[in-house]
Amino acid sequence: MPVNLSPPQSEQLLPVAGVTIGVASAGIKQPGRRDVTVMQLAPGSRVAGVFTQNRFCAAPVAVARRHLQKAAPRMLVINTGNANAGTGEAGMQAAKMVCEALAGLAGCAEREVLPFSTGVIMEPLRADKIIAALPAALADCRADNWFAAAHAIMTTDIVAKALSRQVQIGGKTVTITGIAKGSGMIHPNMATMLGYVATDAAVSQAALEAMVKHVADHSFNCITVDGDTSTNDSFMLIASGQAANAEIVNTASADYAALAAAVTEVATRLAQAIVRDGEGATKFMTIRVEGGSSREECRQIGYAIAHSPLVKTAFFASDPNLGRILAAIGYAGVDDLDVNTLRLYLDDVLVAENGGRAASYREADGQRIMKQAEISVRVVLNRGEAAATLWTCDFSYDYVKINAEYRS
Amino acid sequence: MPVNLSPPQSEQLLPVAGVTIGVASAGIKQPGRRDVTVMQLAPGSRVAGVFTQNRFCAAPVAVARRHLQKAAPRMLVINTGNANAGTGEAGMQAAKMVCEALAGLAGCAEREVLPFSTGVIMEPLRADKIIAALPAALADCRADNWFAAAHAIMTTDIVAKALSRQVQIGGKTVTITGIAKGSGMIHPNMATMLGYVATDAAVSQAALEAMVKHVADHSFNCITVDGDTSTNDSFMLIASGQAANAEIVNTASADYAALAAAVTEVATRLAQAIVRDGEGATKFMTIRVEGGSSREECRQIGYAIAHSPLVKTAFFASDPNLGRILAAIGYAGVDDLDVNTLRLYLDDVLVAENGGRAASYREADGQRIMKQAEISVRVVLNRGEAAATLWTCDFSYDYVKINAEYRS
CATH class of the missing domain: 3.10.20.340 (ArgJ beta chain, C-terminal domain)
Structure with missing residues (x-):
């Protein structure tokens, strides 16, 4: 049983302005289980991420990494039940098909979609099942849906991992909400299993990229359950810029430090929650x-x-x-x-x-x-x-x- | 249960001319268990060894390494039930006291004795108990006692590990007999748990030192049970020189190659036996x-x-x-x-x-x-x-x- 880990309460998870979330059931591994999550980001949002260093990185990791270099993301799509790793060229095609379908439904470009998968390795991913579930996931999109997403991304996790924090930045209240999943194959190397932290703070792209590395190195990169580094580790930091604070550009500024500390706290608690829920953990x-x-x-x-x-x-x-x-x-x-x-x-x-x-x-x-x-x-x-x-x-x-x- | 691992048969273990062995009970951990082994080497015997690379190496490893540099060993003394590792200066004193006592009883110099220990880490070693058992171990010394020694060095091992081989070197029959112990904390790094292989072949000291490294790198350094490198790993190769073959000096000679191949085979089977008897192993x-x-x-x-x-x-x-x-x-x-x-x-x-x-x-x-x-x-x-x-x-x-x- 998880060690001193309370499940998150839905009402404690604060919406982040500019971010809406929807979940749906694609029947990837278990019929009826909600296993597909989409995250919509308002125009102007910025995203920075770190990914697994495993050479057998999953197809969605390769696609997400490439898309992140090309454009500011508007959509994230996450499935559980299948890692789409060790799936060769067919896996790349499957990840791209999902992105293309979601872009078509949401009216954005394929490169503005980031795909993520977690589950069994070396099994073909049924892209058709995920694509069929996307309309329902989009229809479900709303700002207060973090609780559902924290559950929809679980695999062997017993307890969902999610929390929110608020911090004052330049006289404005900034909200940070994060979710993560992971329980085994946990020894993140420059990244984690799946972790998503969003804030409505305004942060420049360069400052956000510095921050995601700092945060990962002091949170998800400080845990291990079994020493196995996953093929799919991904940690995304999203800043929607809707909190009306003066944009954080300088990584030596007090505003940067205050936001980085709050984001690090959220990420550290999520990372510790993964360990507390480590497979078979009693201590x-x-x-x-x-x-x-x-x-x-x-x-x-x-x-x-x-x-x-x-x-x-x-x-x-x-x-x-x-x-x-x-x-x-x-x-x-x-x-x-x-x-x-x-x-x-x-x-x-x-x-x-x-x-x-x-x-x-x-x-x-x-x-x-x-x-x-x-x-x-x-x-x-x-x-x-x-x-x-x-x-x-x-x-x-x-x-x-x-x-x-x-x-x- | 051990995987396809038959216990050695006493009659299959061949004496090695110039080497006698005795065992006794010192009551280190379990009363009545035979837990002390001495190995006596005839004058002219040569010994080469490799030891653990663990920085917390045990006191006996430090003493054996030093003694091996100073003199040709005449006696080896091995105890189970206590590793004498993580025991600081008191542990060094305990290892030296055992060597000194055995040297006094056997009429050799302290530096001609190599000590070895295996068992629990960070518990004080009762040197007095071992010393009290040395006379009985010496009185038990005989050439056909390898079977008893293979059992006396066991800790969590279920099956004893021992075998013999004979090979023709320069027209002479050369005998090789080896024993080993180990089951957990197995990830030898430049050495193994405890392994002792003796031959009556005549081999120069330099050739023997080359051989022990080659053999270790192709046998004990190729196994793992749990990835934990022990504080006490030691592998000793003994050549008593009594087989009447022309002394092997040249590491490029056919005689060297023949002996190295036979010793490697013995050491590899012992190393594989450690894995087959790995803690909880089923495959x-x-x-x-x-x-x-x-x-x-x-x-x-x-x-x-x-x-x-x-x-x-x-x-x-x-x-x-x-x-x-x-x-x-x-x-x-x-x-x-x-x-x-x-x-x-x-x-x-x-x-x-x-x-x-x-x-x-x-x-x-x-x-x-x-x-x-x-x-x-x-x-x-x-x-x-x-x-x-x-x-x-x-x-x-x-x-x-x-x-x-x-x-x-």
């Missing part, structure tokens, strides 16, 4: 590595801990078998790491120093913390000023069960 | 990546497949959800990989080509192969001449169970 772990000589080496050590099946099963068992964390630090690949100067903490308890178990450490303290649903692992390297924080979950019987049975 | 997978531009990139792609929890759970479920293999190939980190030119095979069945599922692929074929206990995954990159082969196992409920319960 939520925050892994903080500090005192490093670079953020990169802190992330490298953090991910070695977060990916270790031995560490993850020890957390599942609430067993303070913490030597496994030392082993993971040791094989993280930081070749000149001096293990005698680092310190390992579990919450506030010092576990290891001077290359071994701390004299003050008591098994009962480790046991007490390991039983918690939320646990912090802190590694202090004592070799520099850099730091990084990651979030991950444990590894349970249910992860195996879910992934052994996913397709069937 | 044995051979992953072959060929047509690469370097062996390194072939290994990188092979390990991405072998480490993916999604791939491993699909094999456990006998579910041909083979898009997960494409995803793993895609995120392996080979940045210029063209996914449209590679081919993926399951045994002899072509699964994917041209960036997607092969037109000839039938789900029934995938299903049939996935049900087998032994499965070959073959990736043909079509960009060069290099190749690499790895061995791994699937990921089952029992892996989680074993590692959630290991310490308790």
Whole structure:
């Protein structure tokens, strides 16, 4: 069951001026399930995105990336049930057919449509089914439909992920609403599973592109469930420009900083929600590595801990078998790491120093913390000023069960 | 249960002239279990080894590495039940005390003793218990005791790993006998868990050192169970020089090649036995990546497949959800990989080509192969001449169970 993750409430999700959303059922995998979402953006909206670095990137990722370079998007279309990845040239054609059909219905150009897919890999996508559902999705479009969209993009997710924030920018109230999906195959690399955050703030294209990278690197790019980087990861940041604030152009300005902080908060909570809803998760772990000589080496050590099946099963068992964390630090690949100067903490308890178990450490303290649903692992390297924080979950019987049975 | 792995038969393990072995019970973790092994080498024996690259390497690894540089070893001492890793200065003292005590009893120098430990990390090692058991282990020493040693070095292993081979070198019969242990925390990096292979062949020290690296790189360094690199990995190759063959000095000679091939075969079977006995394993997978531009990139792609929890759970479920293999190939980190030119095979069945599922692929074929206990995954990159082969196992409920319960 998800770890301390409450489902979003429909009334807490604020509309974003300039953005309307509709959902419909195309019967891609399960008959009757709402599996197609369209997002309409008002003229003048700007979009910036980051995508998976997987070389087997999905056809919709390739198409969305190309369209984003050519034009300001007016429509986004998202399907679940099929990833349209590992589908070769036929998959490219299917993604383009969906864009073309939606452009025709909505009266825009094909290059103004961004397609997204998530689901099983290496199965042909039935574009005809999606196309048949587009009129219903368009007819459903309205501003207060984020709640439905958060559900329509789910796959193995148990809980929908969505939230809103408001922030004052230049005396104007700016709204930010975001949704995301993801539960397994989670180890975003420069992007995430599917995440969409929209704001009505006015932001220049260049500033928006800087912001989406910063936000991704401090939210979706800081999580892992199983270390598998998806073929379909995409994170889109939309700015409709309807909040009447003075357009944010300068990335060194206070307005930029205020908006970036609020968007980062929304994206971080969505990213953490993906981990809390990680397949089979029973624990939520925050892994903080500090005192490093670079953020990169802190992330490298953090991910070695977060990916270790031995560490993850020890957390599942609430067993303070913490030597496994030392082993993971040791094989993280930081070749000149001096293990005698680092310190390992579990919450506030010092576990290891001077290359071994701390004299003050008591098994009962480790046991007490390991039983918690939320646990912090802190590694202090004592070799520099850099730091990084990651979030991950444990590894349970249910992860195996879910992934052994996913397709069937 | 181990996959197609028969226990060794005592009578099939051949003594190696110049090597005697004794085991005893020190009560390190379980009272009564035989957990201490000593190996005595005749004067003139040569030893070469490779050790873990984990920065948190165990105290015995640090001591053995140093002793090996100083002198030709006369004694090896191995304990299970405690890894003596993450134990700081006290752990170094404990390892040295064991060496010193054994040297005193056996009449050799402390630097002529190599210590090895395996078991729980970050628990203090009770050197006194091991020292108290050394006289009994020495009294037990005999040439035909490999079978007992193969059992005494086990931890979570279900089946002991040991075998012998004989080969003709320069008209003389040369014997090779090896033992190994390991089941979890298996992703050797330049070494393995614990592996000991002895031969009575006469080999120069330089040739033996070349051979141990070659053998490790083609056996123990080609396996993974869970991607966790141990703090204690050690692989020792012993040559007692008593077979009366002309000493092998030239690494380009036919004698060197014949011996290296035989030792590699023994080490490869031991390494494969570790995978077959991998924690919770139900399937044995051979992953072959060929047509690469370097062996390194072939290994990188092979390990991405072998480490993916999604791939491993699909094999456990006998579910041909083979898009997960494409995803793993895609995120392996080979940045210029063209996914449209590679081919993926399951045994002899072509699964994917041209960036997607092969037109000839039938789900029934995938299903049939996935049900087998032994499965070959073959990736043909079509960009060069290099190749690499790895061995791994699937990921089952029992892996989680074993590692959630290991310490308790």
